Amino acid sequence: MSALLEAHGLNLRFGAVPALEDVSIEVHPGEVVAIVGESGSGKTTLLRVLSGMMRPDSGEVRYRDPDGAVHVIHAMGEAALRQLHRTDWGFVHQNPRDGLRMRVSAGGNIGERLMATGARHYGRIRTEATEWLRRVEIDPERIDGMPALFSGGMQQRLQIARTLVTRPRLVFMDEPTGGLDVSVQARLLDLIRALVADLGIAVVIVTHDIAAARLLAHRLLVMRRGQVVEQGLTDRVLDDPQHEYTQLLVASVLAA
Numbered sequence: 001m002s003a004l005l006e007a008h009g010l011n012l013r014f015g016a017v018p019a020l021e022d023v024s025i026e027v028h029p030g031e032v033v034a035i036v037g038e039s040g041s042g043k044t045t046l047l048r049v050l051s052g053m054m055r056p057d058s059g060e061v062r063y064r065d066p067d068g069a070v071h072v073i074h075a076m077g078e079a080a081l082r083q084l085h086r087t088d089w090g091f092v093h094q095n096p097r098d099g100l101r102m103r104v105s106a107g108g109n110i111g112e113r114l115m116a117t118g119a120r121h122y123g124r125i126r127t128e129a130t131e132w133l134r135r136v137e138i139d140p141e142r143i144d145g146m147p148a149l150f151s152g153g154m155q156q157r158l159q160i161a162r163t164l165v166t167r168p169r170l171v172f173m174d175e176p177t178g179g180l181d182v183s184v185q186a187r188l189l190d191l192i193r194a195l196v197a198d199l200g201i202a203v204v205i206v207t208h209d210i211a212a213a214r215l216l217a218h219r220l221l222v223m224r225r226g227q228v229v230e231q232g233l234t235d236r237v238l239d240d241p242q243h244e245y246t247q248l249l250v251a252s253v254l255a256a
């Protein structure tokens with residue numbers, strides 16, 4: 001297996017609703033893959049299954065660790081999966097409150113994740129937290145401030161700093177700019193793009209924003225009613241969509 005993450009034949013139903021139907025995906029090191037599609041098409045469900053947060057009815061997700069060992073995600077114990085999420089992996093939630101500890105300071109949020117990967121030296125942790133606040137354009141003077149007092153955009157940038165500080169190999173992002181003002185979204189997208197490229201992180205990002213997908217992703221996966229109807233290089237899919245649904249999706253963005 002040369003991919004970092006590989007899923008084959010994923011199926012998952014919620015009662016009569018097929019949320020995932022025979023979905024397969026590969027993510028290579030340093031690659032940004034966007035999952036796009038209309039509301040209810042199964043994007044979030046796919047992200048949750050890939051990240052081990054939800055179990056599929058059938059199909060398999062495999063991850064290759066830095067030593068080359070391959071792990072079947074849904075066969076891993078809870079502790080091992082939690083450890084993976086704390087170290088090699090990251091998850092950026094749409095709502096920063098789901099990814100931050102709101103009663104812990106901004107610096108503490110970043111430091112906590114560093115400590116999970118073995119950092120112990122207080123001075124070095126604080127220096128690194130300061131550096132990361134700067135990288136995500138938060139005034140380092142706010143290091144002891146509580147995230148609850150930050151704006152939505154700042155909270156999201158803090159969540160990104162907390163996630164990326166350990167330089168994970170793979171980050172899952174669920175509509176990271178959703179719920180923010182358009183001007184704030186653009187700035188955040190630029191920041192994510194720069195950080196991800198700089199660190200060479202692989203990303204699986206869910207978005208219904210085609211412009212965001214074009215800006216960030218190397219590859220696109222278009223979902224409709226639980227199925228992947230088209231996938232390929234971002235420019236190819238958006239400039240020359242093959243599936244009727246993708247054509248509609250692209251046309252609706254151009255018309256907006």
Ligand SMILES: Nc1ncnc2c1ncn2[C@@H]1O[C@H](COP(=O)(O)OP(=O)(O)OP(=O)(O)O)[C@@H](O)[C@H]1O
Pocket residue numbers: 014017018019037038039040041042043044045046208
């Ligand atoms: N826990 C659940 N119980 C029952 N049905 C669910 C559950 N989670 C998702 N669904 C259904 O599965 C389908 C896929 O949902 P999912 O949230 O993955 O879509 P999505 O593409 O992420 O949508 P959105 O862009 O609105 O977040 C939808 O029909 C949804 O109603």
